[in-house]
Amino acid sequence: MNRREFIKIAGVGAGSLAFATPLFDFSKEEILAPDAHPGMYSKRTPTYCEICFWKCAGWVHTNDKGQIWKITGNNDDPHSNGRLCPRGTGGVGMYTDEDRLKTPLIRTGERGKQVFREATWDEAFTYIADGLKKIAEEHGPECVALFTHGSGGKYFGDLIKAYGSKNIAAPSYAQCRGPREVGFIATYGEGVQSPERVDIRDTRCLVLIGSHFGENMHNGPVQEIAQATGKGATIITVDPRFSTVASKSKFWLPIKPATDMALLLAWMHVIINEDLYDKEYIEKYAYGFEDLKAHVAQMTPEWAYGITTIKPEVIRETAREMANASPRVIVHPGRHVTWYGDDTQRLRAVAMLNALLGSWGRRGGYYYPAKVSFKSFPHPAFPKPARSWKDAFPGKYKLAGLALASGICDATVPSSERDCSFKGWIVNGTNLIHTLPNQENTLKAIDALDLMVVIDTMPMEITGYADVILPECTYLERYDNIRVGPHREPTIALRMPAAKPKYNTKPAWWMAKGIAEKMGLGHYFAWKDIEEKLEWELKQVGSSLEEMKRLGVKKFQRDDDDPLYPMEDLDDFEFYTNTGKIELYSTAMEDEGYDPLPKYTAHEEPPYGYYRLIYGRAPMHTFSRTANNPNLTDLMDENSVWVNPKVAQEWDLKNGQYLWLENQDGVVSKTPIKVRITERIRFDSVYMVHGFGHTNNKLTRAYGRGASDADLITKVHIDPVMGGTGMRGNFVTFRFEAGKELSS
Amino acid sequence: MRYAMAVDTQKCVGCNDCVVACQTENDVPIGHCRDWIVEVTTGTYPDLGLEIRSERCNHCANAPCVRTCPTEASHYAAGGIVLVEEDECIGCKACITSCPYDARFIHPEGYVDKCTFCIHRVEKGQNPACVSVCPTHAMIFGNLDDPNSDISKAMATRKWKSLIPEAGTEPKVFYLL
Numbered sequence: 001m002n003r004r005e006f007i008k009i010a011g012v013g014a015g016s017l018a019f020a021t022p023l024f025d026f027s028k029e030e031i032l033a034p035d036a037h038p039g040m041y042s043k044r045t046p047t048y049c050e051i052c053f054w055k056c057a058g059w060v061h062t063n064d065k066g067q068i069w070k071i072t073g074n075n076d077d078p079h080s081n082g083r084l085c086p087r088g089t090g091g092v093g094m095y096t097d098e099d100r101l102k103t104p105l106i107r108t109g110e111r112g113k114q115v116f117r118e119a120t121w122d123e124a125f126t127y128i129a130d131g132l133k134k135i136a137e138e139h140g141p142e143c144v145a146l147f148t149h150g151s152g153g154k155y156f157g158d159l160i161k162a163y164g165s166k167n168i169a170a171p172s173y174a175q176c177r178g179p180r181e182v183g184f185i186a187t188y189g190e191g192v193q194s195p196e197r198v199d200i201r202d203t204r205c206l207v208l209i210g211s212h213f214g215e216n217m218h219n220g221p222v223q224e225i226a227q228a229t230g231k232g233a234t235i236i237t238v239d240p241r242f243s244t245v246a247s248k249s250k251f252w253l254p255i256k257p258a259t260d261m262a263l264l265l266a267w268m269h270v271i272i273n274e275d276l277y278d279k280e281y282i283e284k285y286a287y288g289f290e291d292l293k294a295h296v297a298q299m300t301p302e303w304a305y306g307i308t309t310i311k312p313e314v315i316r317e318t319a320r321e322m323a324n325a326s327p328r329v330i331v332h333p334g335r336h337v338t339w340y341g342d343d344t345q346r347l348r349a350v351a352m353l354n355a356l357l358g359s360w361g362r363r364g365g366y367y368y369p370a371k372v373s374f375k376s377f378p379h380p381a382f383p384k385p386a387r388s389w390k391d392a393f394p395g396k397y398k399l400a401g402l403a404l405a406s407g408i409c410d411a412t413v414p415s416s417e418r419d420c421s422f423k424g425w426i427v428n429g430t431n432l433i434h435t436l437p438n439q440e441n442t443l444k445a446i447d448a449l450d451l452m453v454v455i456d457t458m459p460m461e462i463t464g465y466a467d468v469i470l471p472e473c474t475y476l477e478r479y480d481n482i483r484v485g486p487h488r489e490p491t492i493a494l495r496m497p498a499a500k501p502k503y504n505t506k507p508a509w510w511m512a513k514g515i516a517e518k519m520g521l522g523h524y525f526a527w528k529d530i531e532e533k534l535e536w537e538l539k540q541v542g543s544s545l546e547e548m549k550r551l552g553v554k555k556f557q558r559d560d561d562d563p564l565y566p567m568e569d570l571d572d573f574e575f576y577t578n579t580g581k582i583e584l585y586s587t588a589m590e591d592e593g594y595d596p597l598p599k600y601t602a603h604e605e606p607p608y609g610y611y612r613l614i615y616g617r618a619p620m621h622t623f624s625r626t627a628n629n630p631n632l633t634d635l636m637d638e639n640s641v642w643v644n645p646k647v648a649q650e651w652d653l654k655n656g657q658y659l660w661l662e663n664q665d666g667v668v669s670k671t672p673i674k675v676r677i678t679e680r681i682r683f684d685s686v687y688m689v690h691g692f693g694h695t696n697n698k699l700t701r702a703y704g705r706g707a708s709d710a711d712l713i714t715k716v717h718i719d720p721v722m723g724g725t726g727m728r729g730n731f732v733t734f735r736f737e738a739g740k741e742l743s744s
Numbered sequence: 745m746r747y748a749m750a751v752d753t754q755k756c757v758g759c760n761d762c763v764v765a766c767q768t769e770n771d772v773p774i775g776h777c778r779d780w781i782v783e784v785t786t787g788t789y790p791d792l793g794l795e796i797r798s799e800r801c802n803h804c805a806n807a808p809c810v811r812t813c814p815t816e817a818s819h820y821a822a823g824g825i826v827l828v829e830e831d832e833c834i835g836c837k838a839c840i841t842s843c844p845y846d847a848r849f850i851h852p853e854g855y856v857d858k859c860t861f862c863i864h865r866v867e868k869g870q871n872p873a874c875v876s877v878c879p880t881h882a883m884i885f886g887n888l889d890d891p892n893s894d895i896s897k898a899m900a901t902r903k904w905k906s907l908i909p910e911a912g913t914e915p916k917v918f919y920l921l
């Protein structure tokens with residue numbers, strides 16, 4: 001019986017009774033749900049989603065034939081609250097996608113040309129093990145780096161640590177949230193972390209600077225914003241684009257791009273000068289208030305108006321709106337914050353503004369997350385590497401807390417200044433060609449490698465450059481490590497296979513262990529299989545695989561001496577900063593030679609006829625990762641370039657026409673993009689959704705659809721504090737033919 | 745019993761979760777959908793408005809699709825839900841032409857398909873798939889005849905509209921404003 005038939009039968013049979021006696025109450029669905037699960041024809045298996053880092057826990061439902069039917073949220077999960085986002089719901093498409101990588105491949109042609117031969121797992125492992133050993137002998141194991149995004153990275157991380165390298169980089173740091181972590185650590189001694197520790201649920205005022213929740217479908221915040229506004233919270237959105245969330249905001253500040261710092265400083269000026277700050281809180285917890293006061297004394301709303309184009313009275317009114325809600329106010333730090341190269345300083349300003357409003361450590365502001373202390377299966381101590389990624393750029397980016405994907409990429413390009421460049425890359429689940437700015441540089445680096453291994457579920461641009469491709473099964477077909485994410489209450493979540501891996505694909509743990517064994521490093525992976533490992537680990541926290549298979553998510557109690565809102569519940573609090581206080585004036589920044597108080601610097605403006613390239617997200621896609629997903633491409637299969645009607649008129653553009661974009665360095669998009677004429681974008685900018693314009697023809701749905709913003713990001717403004725790659729300083733113009741010069 | 749749905753345009757962010765949830769729940773073939781998102785922008789920069797709606801069959805109380813169906817495949821089921829009996833549908837498209845909301849499509853297997861209000865779930869006391877998955881809780885499903893149902897309460901306290909009321913179809917999907 002297929003599902004359609006089942007629905008028909010259910011519609012005729014059991015139905016009439018239920019209709020006659022409506023025993024149910026739709027508002028109480030959560031309570032009824034466990035019984036109502038259609039056990040008759042479907043089985044559910046716990047998982048946590050892998051489509052973005054939010055890692056929502058859910059259930060995979062399989063039909064009577066054992067085929068995956070649908071994925072739903074787990075009601076006990078604080079990340080999803082029982083509801084997945086569209087990508088999580090459409091995760092089924094990751095499994096059904098017929099373009100998946102199907103078997104190990106070894107390159108036979110030139111790099112980038114996608115010419116491979118099929119190989120056995122044993123051949124592939126031998127190739128990798130030999131390559132790694134050769135690099136270790138000739139250059140030392142420190143010359144190998146792992147780039148990773150996603151769960152499998154843990155196993156490959158252990159593999160390269162066992163091998164003797166600790167160069168593990170996630171593009172999510174230097175290309176995304178790094179400046180935020182550093183800016184907040186410099187201020188509070190602690191980062192914002194992931195999932196973000198923002199108490200949106202209970203806030204009264206949420207300030208978003210360039211964050212476009214709703215389009216950026218991070219599940220938790222999107223749910224909580226709806227919840228908070230339902231209770232009367234106001235939103236202030238700062239964005240040159242009328243984003244979805246701008247349309248739900250009480251105040252939308254259509255700021256001139258690249259000027260946010262001036263607005264932040266003016267807000268602090270108003271809050272200090274109108275005596276709106278939380279005096280008791282500042283007195284008790286903050287260091288350097290008088291310095292800050294003097295610093296922003298001249299930074300009036302009138303001053304900021306000339307820079308931001310936001311009217312002085314609007315700057316004052318919004319500052320008062322925040323102060324009225326204080327301390328239940330969140331000036332949100334955002335996530336992708338690598339914009340202009342002074343990003344750590346901008347995020348410092350955000351952190352400081354929150355401090356003035358007294359929101360850190362308070363309900364409706366920033367909470368203190370808790371997580372289960374979780375022991376990993378024991379392994380021998382990893383060897384101590386002689387060098388680390390930091391040695392590749394001495395004296396620079398001194399506050400970088402994590403390895404810089406872009407920095408490692410740069411240090412792979414051979415140079416006479418270094419005694420050793422990187423020689424081997426293991427790339428797990430991240431399409432570096434689209435993720436790292438400045439593709440030309442990335443390709444130069446790849447060209448210089450002795451070994452490049454790519455692990456992915458899908459063919460991507462990056463897989464074309466690999467020497468060996470290892471096809472991973474999707475998250476719906478595998479176990480992974482237990483999810484131990486920090487949140488309001490500690491939880492753990494299990495991912496287990498809901499179906500057998502399709503094709504000749506394997507889980508990351510199996511690959512990493514197999515390669516380790518080939519290299520004589522098997523003792524670092526001393527478990528028989530993943531179930532034995534997870535069973536041991538779960539036992540340490542008083543659970544078991546059997547229990548977790550049943551629950552999916554298990555909740556734990558917070559420790560009594562670890563309150564959610566320490567600035568409300570504790571008498572004293574010592575911050576992990578040099579002074580033990582919230583540092584409005586940063587001693588750490590000063591010590592390393594950076595500005596202890598953030599300054600406004602003017603950024604480059606678009607030349608005549610050019611527009612600032614702004615990029616963002618669509619709710620149904622996570623970058624390249626979902627670009628070919630049949631369910632999700634069905635919702636959106638190409639991006640468009642948003643153009644203000646006035647600009648469109650000037651260029652005589654028509655809605656729906658295709659054109660090419662050319663940037664300030666003469667780089668033209670590889671593929672054409674559709675024009676969307678809309679009032680929702682400022683006249684000095686254009687906007688496009690990131691993650692399209694794929695050039696790998698093995699992606700049958702994504703190939704050639706839309707254009708890639710990454711192609712056009714050739715100018716990068718590096719954050720001197722931590723090496724973040726500012727990518728919003730690129731400008732584009734329109735081109736009506738590929739490759740030829742245009743007269744306008 | 746009168747089943748109805750209210751979509752809160754203040755909450756909906758147009759994420760399409762309702763669309764993909766319907767697709768997996770009901771095995772809607774790729775390339776088709778039973779519900780969809782409409783975005784309407786008004787004004788000029790920077791005085792702008794945006795309304796986002798999750799739309800689907802309105803389960804009209806006075807449904808032209810039911811009236812025009814020559815085989816009675818399109819019919820009212822319990823609670824006023826408008827359904828198509830696949831086996832009786834001859835694929836003549838009379839209903840598709842008469843529906844002012846473009847809510848119907850020809851399923852690749854030859855019959856006409858559209859939103860069923862997930863009657864198979866509703867009968868078990870569950871919300872329709874779209875409602876149960878919506879991250880912003882933008883949709884309310886329930887019985888209009890029960891004054892204490894969430895939907896009746898929302899309709900009583902909030903401003904709302906329905907689509908193309910002048911068509912006289914008496915839609916039962918409402919948009920909270």
Ligand code: SF4
Nearest residue numbers: 049052055056085088
């Ligand atoms: S937010 Fe969406 S994509 Fe991210 S983990 Fe949750 S369900 Fe998956």
Ligand code: SF4
Nearest residue numbers: 756757759760762878
């Ligand atoms: S799932 Fe909810 S928020 Fe998303 S488009 Fe549908 S109704 Fe709107």
Ligand code: SF4
Nearest residue numbers: 801802803804809843
């Ligand atoms: S919306 Fe269209 S298909 Fe649905 S009941 Fe009304 S007329 Fe029929």
